[in-house]
Amino acid sequence: QIAAVTRPLMSVGKICDEGHTVTFSDVMAVVNAKDGSELARFHRTNGGLYVAKLKLRSPAGFPRHE
DSSP states (O other), X not given: OXXXXXXXXXXXXXXXXXXXXXXXOSSEEEEEOTXXXXXXXXXXXXXXOEEOOOOOOOOTTOOOOO
């Protein structure tokens, strides 16, 4: 069974294991690479979730079904 992914989860631990830094504030979280460049920004919702807007591409050989 395959469910539609509407909110992929990110693991802060895995992001840090890759050598990146995650900084949280009351309005957003920012992921920085080892060299200090910004990789991602997550805005905090009223419910307290940090959400990023992402565009994903379909993997080769797997058409998207709605």
